[in-house]
Amino acid sequence: PKAWKPCLRSMKQLGFTAVDVPVPWVLHEPSRGQHRWAHSLDLGAFIEAASEQELRVILRPGPHLGRELPGIGFPEWISKDPAVQARTAQDTPALWPFPPLMTALPSYASAVFQEHTRAWFAAIAEHLGDVLRSDAIAGVVADHELGLFHRRGAFDLDYHPDALDWWRDDAGDLEAPRSFEPNHPERALRWIEFHDRYRERAAAWLLEALGEAGFAEPRWVSAPVAPGSHTGAIANAAPSAYGVPADLPALRGRYALAASRTSEPLMSITAGGSPMQMLRSPESDRSQLAVAIAAGAKAVSVSMAVERDRWYGAWIDADGRITKHGAAMGDMLRALTASDWPNGSSEPAIALVQSRADARFALASSAMPELPPLLASAIGTDALSLGADGAYSTRDRWYRVIERALRLAQIPYHFAADDLEDPSRYRAIVVPTLDRIDVTLWERMHQWGASGTPVIIGPKRPTRDGRDRPLNSTKLPKRCGLLQPESIEDIPALADDLLGACGDLEEDFIAPEQEHIDCTTVRTESGKVLLVVANHDARDARAELICSKPMRDPYSGDRLLANRSGVCTLSLKQRQVRLFVSEE
Numbered sequence: 001p002k003a004w005k006p007c008l009r010s011m012k013q014l015g016f017t018a019v020d021v022p023v024p025w026v027l028h029e030p031s032r033g034q035h036r037w038a039h040s041l042d043l044g045a046f047i048e049a050a051s052e053q054e055l056r057v058i059l060r061p062g063p064h065l066g067r068e069l070p071g072i073g074f075p076e077w078i079s080k081d082p083a084v085q086a087r088t089a090q091d092t093p094a095l096w097p098f099p100p101l102m103t104a105l106p107s108y109a110s111a112v113f114q115e116h117t118r119a120w121f122a123a124i125a126e127h128l129g130d131v132l133r134s135d136a137i138a139g140v141v142a143d144h145e146l147g148l149f150h151r152r153g154a155f156d157l158d159y160h161p162d163a164l165d166w167w168r169d170d171a172g173d174l175e176a177p178r179s180f181e182p183n184h185p186e187r188a189l190r191w192i193e194f195h196d197r198y199r200e201r202a203a204a205w206l207l208e209a210l211g212e213a214g215f216a217e218p219r220w221v222s223a224p225v226a227p228g229s230h231t232g233a234i235a236n237a238a239p240s241a242y243g244v245p246a247d248l249p250a251l252r253g254r255y256a257l258a259a260s261r262t263s264e265p266l267m268s269i270t271a272g273g274s275p276m277q278m279l280r281s282p283e284s285d286r287s288q289l290a291v292a293i294a295a296g297a298k299a300v301s302v303s304m305a306v307e308r309d310r311w312y313g314a315w316i317d318a319d320g321r322i323t324k325h326g327a328a329m330g331d332m333l334r335a336l337t338a339s340d341w342p343n344g345s346s347e348p349a350i351a352l353v354q355s356r357a358d359a360r361f362a363l364a365s366s367a368m369p370e371l372p373p374l375l376a377s378a379i380g381t382d383a384l385s386l387g388a389d390g391a392y393s394t395r396d397r398w399y400r401v402i403e404r405a406l407r408l409a410q411i412p413y414h415f416a417a418d419d420l421e422d423p424s425r426y427r428a429i430v431v432p433t434l435d436r437i438d439v440t441l442w443e444r445m446h447q448w449g450a451s452g453t454p455v456i457i458g459p460k461r462p463t464r465d466g467r468d469r470p471l472n473s474t475k476l477p478k479r480c481g482l483l484q485p486e487s488i489e490d491i492p493a494l495a496d497d498l499l500g501a502c503g504d505l506e507e508d509f510i511a512p513e514q515e516h517i518d519c520t521t522v523r524t525e526s527g528k529v530l531l532v533v534a535n536h537d538a539r540d541a542r543a544e545l546i547c548s549k550p551m552r553d554p555y556s557g558d559r560l561l562a563n564r565s566g567v568c569t570l571s572l573k574q575r576q577v578r579l580f581v582s583e584e
Contacts, residue, residue, distance in 0.1 A: 001040055006320025007306050008053040014315065014326060015333030018056045018138050020301060021046065022065045025120055026075045037127050044128055047136050056138035058301075059215075060222075061124050063106070063117050066144045071103045072096055073144075079104045083112040086163070089155035089178035097150055105149050107160035108202035114209070121213035133216040140215045141238050142206040145224040147199045154192055154363045155179060166201060170194050180365050182388065186467045188364040193466070199223065203234045225257045238266055248536050248575050249403055252291050256415035257354060259296030267297040271305045271329075272313020282313065282325040286555050287577035289332060294520035294532035294577075295414065298342045328555045335554035335581050336530075344524035349427040349502045351416040352402060357436040357466040358395045362387025391434050398432040398459070401488050402498075407536070408515040409495035411502055418444065423453040427502040430456045432483065437462035442471065449477030454501055458483030491515070517543045517572075529582040531560075535572035543570045551580035559583075 011019060023043060029035050037043060047057050065073030078084055086094040086107040096103040106113045125132050151157055155178055167176050171194065177187045203221040210219050220238035259265040269288040292300055305326075307314035315326025322330065365388035384392050406413045416429075418441045423429055429448055431441070442462065449455045455477045465471050481501060487494040499505075506521075516537035522530040531551055535541045547568045551560040560580055562568045572578065 001042070001045070003318060003320055004046060004049045005052075007316055008050055008055055010316045010320050010322045010326075011305065012053045012055055014305075014322065014330035015337060016055065016302075016305075018058050019050050020303075021050075021057050021059055022069075022073075023059060023061045023124055024065055024069050024073050025062050025078070026069055026071045026073055029120065029123065030075055030077075032075075032077050035123050035127070043124070044131055047128070047131055051136045057136055058138050059124075059140040060142075060144070061121060061140065061210075062143060063120065064144045064146075064149070067096075067098060067101070070101075072101070072149075074103065074106060078106060078113070078116060081112065084110050084116070085160070086110075086157045087159040088157055089159060091159060094149075094151060094157040105151070105157070107158050107163050108147055108205075109158060109163035109166050109198065110160055111162055114205055117206070118209045118212065121209050121215070125213040125215065132214055137216065139218040139220065140210060141220045141222050142203075142210060143222050146206075146221055146234070147195075147202055148224050152363065154188060154366070158198065163198065166198060167191075167194055170197055180388075182365070185361070185364060186469065189360055189467045192360045192364055200234055203237070207236060225254050237262055248287075248291070248534060248577070249400060251288070252295055252534075253354075253399075253415045255292050255295035255297070257417060260415065260417040260420065264299070265295075265297050266299045266301060267292040267295070268301045268303055270303045271315050271326075272311055274311055282328075283573065283576060285313070285315075285325070285329060286332065286579070287575070289329070290532045290577040290579040291534070293336070293341065293522060293530060293579060294346070294534070296346065331554045332579065335552075339528040339530060339581050340524040340526040341522070341528075341530060343526070344522040344528070344530060346412065346414070346520055346522050347425075347506075348412045348414045349505060350406065350411055350413040350498065351420060351423075351426045351429045352399065352406075352413055353416050353418055353420065353429060353431045353441075355395070355418060355431060355433065355437055355441055357438045357441075358387075358391040358434060359384060360466060361389065361436060361468065362392035365389070391436060395432055395434055398483075398488065401491060401494070402430060402432060402483075404515055405487075405491050405494040405498055407518045408491060409499040410519065411498055411505065412520065423448040423451055426453060428454040428456055428481075428498075430498075432459075433457045433462050434460045435462060436464045436466065436468065437471070438466040439471070445480075446475075446477045449479045452479065454479045454481060456481040456483060456498075456501060459485040459488070514541075514543060516541060519545065531580040531582075532577060533570060533572065533580070534577040535575065538574050540574055541572050543572055544568075545570060550583045552583050553578055553580050555579070 008019065028037065028041055050057050062073050071079055084106045086105045088094050093104040096105055131137070159176065164176055171190060174187065177191050180188045203223065206221055207219055220236045221234060223234050223237040255267055258267055269285065269292055271285055289300060304311050304314060306316045307318045313325070314323065315329055316322055362384045366384070366386045368386055418438065431445060445455050457480060461474060461476065463471055463474055516535055518534040518536060520532040529549060533543060533545070535543070545560070545568050546566055547560055547562045548566060560568045560570065
């Protein structure tokens, strides 16, 4: 508690407007019915301390709160209760896949777990009293990356009896699959689709439980963005997306998908890193923030901003002092606020839509189960890349090639969910397709084409649906273009074709024919311009930009100044992303 005031004061000085407050069940109720709210666990006193610094609070009551906590936030009396435990296809308890903390995971379908969670929310409400509905609380976010627990294997979970009741509500008398049958893939694919409905039902009862306990609006549920999943169907979803600039296209894709699935995108970046992530430089923080802005974030949550054990690179030390790196990041935050950033928007010419059918088939048919992220990174592969037909890997390669062509042609683009509602804002919509496609996406593509927006598919015409059955109709959408198979080896030709589909484009901030350089502009209602420049290459690069406005990097103070020809030169390190704000 003695550190609360100096740390919160420093947060306010850096430009934060709110503070995330996890409420760890494991710490507050270590024994059933025995709650602890004193000293460092006095939630009410912490909220009061935040209010004194004019910081509002976003409560995160769990029940799951992440790997930083013992038992990932669950008390032992919860995780050790067989009536609560999620089950694998082998009918064994499903475990948290991060040794040595192999906690048994709860089933969100378990009626017993739901009852305990409702009691936990009610205990928080009783402790806070009227504060719960005061202006001090900006909102409440339930859970953390709902229902995945880094166990995305097709048959990892959940086979709890109550979860199987949910399955029967969805599939009738069809038995839940426990392995992939190559000659009959439909049941396994339907099971993976059911995972979305599982999360929808879990989100629904979590929101209901928050309301019953007296938590005021707004109320959200933290939902993951992952291949094959569909967070858009979750009511009040707060999509979460994490990554590192080392894989810049994937990081941008996750952030953009998160932005496409909520009206007020809140994206998370991480200050510093853990020893498991090797020596992350401060450059990673500013790159993550810049990518989030380019992807459409309207608010940014900074995890680990204050120093803690087993972590380094914080913006504020344990005594509340702002670090040198934190001060520079604070300059970025204040520049964003001054530029009216939350009221800004980009104008992409192309939407690159993510189809989920091949990802689902890859998960269902993979030669190995889904691996924890750290292990998958160490061996350089994951379950998706080992699908039976290799379609996901081929499709993923096409996405990368199309992105390279879009950058070469300097066409502004972003990733979009397969349920995008306003096709008219784009010059064209690109959906890389092979043999398999979700029926609902196929129907939407016909609607987009009929509305007048060109739809580009290929290199193959889909013939099978998301459950690997023949499509009822293989008729192409109106105004449909086809990617040619040879384009995967001829990026300049593909860039010309995509540019032809877009027509004339805005000329500001163009980086002529530089495949690894990507520029995104965000224009705010006050007339300011934010420019995000990314180097996707594993080598340092010099970018030449057509720049008609004086721009400043608020982190370093560097300025972009054009020569007489209107061109400015910018040095970028490998995988670096830089943010500039217009000075006019």
